[in-house]
Amino acid sequence: MLDRFKVPIEDRVYVKRDQIVAATEAVFQKVGMSASDAQQSTDVLVTNDMRGVETHGVSNMLRRYVADFLSGAQNAKAEPKVLRESATMVHMDADGALGITVGPQAMRRAIEKAREVGIGVATVINAGHLGGAGYHATLAANEGMLGHCMAGPGGSQMVPTFGAEPRLGTCPIAWAAPSGKEHPFLFDIASTQIAANKISLAKRTGAKLQPGWITGMDGEPILEPVDAPGPGEYYMLPFGGTRENGSHKGYGLGAMVDIWCNSLTGVGAGFITGGGGQWFAAYDIESWIGLDEFKSHVDDFLSGLKNTPPAKGHERVLYPGLSEGEETEKRTKEGIPYHREVIDWYKSIGAELGIGIELP
Amino acid sequence: MLDRFKVPIEDRVYVKRDQIVAATEAVFQKVGMSASDAQQSTDVLVTNDMRGVETHGVSNMLRRYVADFLSGAQNAKAEPKVLRESATMVHMDADGALGITVGPQAMRRAIEKAREVGIGVATVINAGHLGGAGYHATLAANEGMLGHCMAGPGGSQMVPTFGAEPRLGTCPIAWAAPSGKEHPFLFDIASTQIAANKISLAKRTGAKLQPGWITGMDGEPILEPVDAPGPGEYYMLPFGGTRENGSHKGYGLGAMVDIWCNSLTGVGAGFITGGGGQWFAAYDIESWIGLDEFKSHVDDFLSGLKNTPPAKGHERVLYPGLSEGEETEKRTKEGIPYHREVIDWYKSIGAELGIGIELP
Numbered sequence: 001m002l003d004r005f006k007v008p009i010e011d012r013v014y015v016k017r018d019q020i021v022a023a024t025e026a027v028f029q030k031v032g033m034s035a036s037d038a039q040q041s042t043d044v045l046v047t048n049d050m051r052g053v054e055t056h057g058v059s060n061m062l063r064r065y066v067a068d069f070l071s072g073a074q075n076a077k078a079e080p081k082v083l084r085e086s087a088t089m090v091h092m093d094a095d096g097a098l099g100i101t102v103g104p105q106a107m108r109r110a111i112e113k114a115r116e117v118g119i120g121v122a123t124v125i126n127a128g129h130l131g132g133a134g135y136h137a138t139l140a141a142n143e144g145m146l147g148h149c150m151a152g153p154g155g156s157q158m159v160p161t162f163g164a165e166p167r168l169g170t171c172p173i174a175w176a177a178p179s180g181k182e183h184p185f186l187f188d189i190a191s192t193q194i195a196a197n198k199i200s201l202a203k204r205t206g207a208k209l210q211p212g213w214i215t216g217m218d219g220e221p222i223l224e225p226v227d228a229p230g231p232g233e234y235y236m237l238p239f240g241g242t243r244e245n246g247s248h249k250g251y252g253l254g255a256m257v258d259i260w261c262n263s264l265t266g267v268g269a270g271f272i273t274g275g276g277g278q279w280f281a282a283y284d285i286e287s288w289i290g291l292d293e294f295k296s297h298v299d300d301f302l303s304g305l306k307n308t309p310p311a312k313g314h315e316r317v318l319y320p321g322l323s324e325g326e327e328t329e330k331r332t333k334e335g336i337p338y339h340r341e342v343i344d345w346y347k348s349i350g351a352e353l354g355i356g357i358e359l360p
Numbered sequence: 361m362l363d364r365f366k367v368p369i370e371d372r373v374y375v376k377r378d379q380i381v382a383a384t385e386a387v388f389q390k391v392g393m394s395a396s397d398a399q400q401s402t403d404v405l406v407t408n409d410m411r412g413v414e415t416h417g418v419s420n421m422l423r424r425y426v427a428d429f430l431s432g433a434q435n436a437k438a439e440p441k442v443l444r445e446s447a448t449m450v451h452m453d454a455d456g457a458l459g460i461t462v463g464p465q466a467m468r469r470a471i472e473k474a475r476e477v478g479i480g481v482a483t484v485i486n487a488g489h490l491g492g493a494g495y496h497a498t499l500a501a502n503e504g505m506l507g508h509c510m511a512g513p514g515g516s517q518m519v520p521t522f523g524a525e526p527r528l529g530t531c532p533i534a535w536a537a538p539s540g541k542e543h544p545f546l547f548d549i550a551s552t553q554i555a556a557n558k559i560s561l562a563k564r565t566g567a568k569l570q571p572g573w574i575t576g577m578d579g580e581p582i583l584e585p586v587d588a589p590g591p592g593e594y595y596m597l598p599f600g601g602t603r604e605n606g607s608h609k610g611y612g613l614g615a616m617v618d619i620w621c622n623s624l625t626g627v628g629a630g631f632i633t634g635g636g637g638q639w640f641a642a643y644d645i646e647s648w649i650g651l652d653e654f655k656s657h658v659d660d661f662l663s664g665l666k667n668t669p670p671a672k673g674h675e676r677v678l679y680p681g682l683s684e685g686e687e688t689e690k691r692t693k694e695g696i697p698y699h700r701e702v703i704d705w706y707k708s709i710g711a712e713l714g715i716g717i718e719l720p
Contacts, residue, residue: 084647084648086477086478086647087447087477087478088448088477088478088479088647089478089479089647089648091648117446117447117448117477118446118447118448118449119448119449119479119481121479121643123648146619146620146624159668159671160665160668160677160678160679161677161678162670162671162674162676162677162678163665163668163669163670163671163677164668164669164670164671164672165668165669167664167665167668175616175620177616177619177620177623185615185616185619187612187613187615187616189609189612193605193606210604211604212604212605215671218671218672219669219671220671220672221671239600239605239606239609240599240600240605240606241605241606242605244570244571244572245553245572245599245600245601245602245605245606246553246599246600246601246605246606246610248678248680249549249599249610250606250609251680252547252549252679252680253547255545255547255661255665255679255680256535256537256545256547256680258661259506259537259545259658259661260506260535260537262657262661263537263654263657263658263661264506264643264645264648264649264654265648265649266648266649266653266654266657267657268657268660268661269657269658269660269661269664270661271661271664272660272661272664283481283624285624287444287446287448287449288444288449288451288483288624288625288626289624289625289626293626294623294624294626297622297623297626297627297628297629298619298623298629300628300629300632301615301618301619301622301623301628301629301630301631301632304527304629304631304632305520305523305527305615308519308520308523308524308525308527309523309524309525309579310522310523310524311519311522311523311524311575311578311579311580311581312524312578312580314522316522317520317521317522317523318520318521318522318608319520319612319615320608320611320612320615320616
């Protein structure tokens with residue numbers, strides 16, 4: 001993550017993983033989740049926080065989830081059902097569960113199928129926010145498989161290249177692969193120039209948005225640095241930003257995600273129906289080669305990438321998953337640096353819901 | 361394709377599909393291919409030309425293929441073998457065939473498996489150039505499936521974000537989906553800012569390369585318009601170009617392609633081994649929903665995209681596959697506008713090999 005999105009030093013409160021897990025599980029259970037659903041859902045968010053992916057951790061998302069459970073917009077006691085199943089696929093109705101709750105269940109079903117026949121795909125409809133695609137893809141990698149996850153939200157955020165109105169969501173997508181000695185490979189992106197949550201994070205941290213990151217309400221790319229606008233005051237650009245810098249690739253990737261997640265699952269085009277289909281795929285590596293041999297090839301590849309001599313003005317070369325792996329090690333020792341305001345929210349929601357919250 | 365890559369009007373010679381097919385099949389057969397291999401290989405190249413994707417048509421690639429067959433670097437009489445197979449996957453050794461020959465065979469195997477169990481993946485090693493990933497992905501779409509194809513070449517072309525030396529190939533990737541009334545969806549890209557072939561095409565057409573498209577030999581992005589350099593005088597940037605414009609997304613996508621194609625197939629990291637693994641996947645839509653319903657959702661989505669009001673300064677919004685579908689209709693009537701120099705090459709290679717070439 002770019003430095004501009006990090007919590008300013010003076011506002012940081014360091015919290016150990018166990019503490020934020022306990023507080024978050026307590027909140028989820030209080031709004032109606034079972035203990036196991038609360039545990040699973042919390043693990044998604046806090047794992048993201050441990051990796052330094054604050055955009056998909058408790059800071060941005062938890063207050064929205066809680067509000068949605070309290071209003072009934074999301075179902076804390078959902079019972080996902082299988083709608084259709086074959087040797088290689090399962091299609092599920094989430095019954096209004098959050099994606100952070102049903103997503104891991106779906107990926108585990110895909111992994112089971114991959115273990116039996118080599119490849120498995122689970123798709124999910126009627127689920128809420130996924131908490132980022134990376135966590136779910138990594139579940140497959142942790143089982144010795146290639147993992148792939150994507151989510152087709154509605155179509156009110158990203159303009160197509162050259163378009164004046166939004167037709168796509170942020171269309172997140174992640175691929176994960178296991179490694180041996182190196183931190184595992186996890187390529188986890190939005191199809192927009194930046195993740196939607198980074199706008200609200202930038203607003204909280206006071207960071208500027210860069211040229212070519214968003215458009216005005218007329219769809220024209222804003223080509224100078226600007227303060228993060230409020231909700232409803234901007235549209236997002238596909239990654240690349242402008243056509244000359246490859247925005248048609250971000251746009252096209254997003255369109256693929258919409259078709260795979262929304263048309264395939266019968267939901268229909270995201271910008272018409274609101275979308276919401278999710279895709280979880282697992283490919284068993286040992287169908288091809290021994291897992292140790294695979295990991296050894298991946299280690300060679302990843303260490304070769306990180307040891308690439310850096311170009312002038314740069315300290316080092318990263319690979320997808322490296323800094324997040326390092327951050328997890330660091331945060332395991334030091335705790336997670338939350339913004340003071342996040343801790344205040346936990347304490348106030350704890351008071352409101354009548355649960356004890358133990359945070360610094 | 362950007363206008364700057366099109367053949368200048370004064371250099372165009374219009375050739376009908378049948379004519380270029382006959383000439384190309386004759387060349388392939390003369391250098392040793394069977395009639396059916398020549399027919400299949402030609403169909404890849406000429407279909408690309410019909411779609412306006414000259415970078416992967418006969419102009420750029422055929423002379424290289426012929427030279428490789430004549431030198432023995434590529435095997436015109438290859439007999440691909442299955443190395444490993446399961447209900448969902450097949451892993452093949454191409455025996456030195458071109459990817460344009462073995463790729464369609466591999467995708468057809470993936471399609472067969474998908475028809476039986478819902479999902480099929482074929483991987484191929486020891487194959488030559490694929491002629492673009494899009495043709496192969498489209499084979500699945502034509503059979504009512506989602507298609508996905510990618511190729512992991514060597515690692516001597518693209519620098520990682522912040523890197524001074526190349527570690528990746530161009531890592532092409534394509535996804536295709538069938539539609540009803542609309543031109544089919546085909547998202548077909550290189551993970552580099554531009555396809556490698558576009559550099560040689562730009563050299564032939566005299567087009568300038570744009571800022572952030574390539575680096576000098578020190579890995580530093582060239583940030584002003586430049587003439588296309590010769591081979592060995594530049595490296596390529598991931599799409600996005602710079603980190604602020606999302607080059608880490610092009611880099612990460614390319615790294616995924618390398619792992620999926622090269623590590624999974626046992627070839628090993630592309631930049632160490634030269635790579636060359638290829639991936640062909642088919643997902644049977646009717647495992648999920650009826651094909652007609654799917655096509656109707658995709659039509660709604662694609663027509664919604666193309667009918668997005670354009671932003672100021674733009675005529676219209678495209679979707680991946682639209683202009684290529686339109687171009688195919690146009691070229692079916694008018695013929696394919698080849699550069700005069702391409703026609704001259706056909707005539708000279710025809711004379712050299714002792715075959716009659718009938719071209720305008």
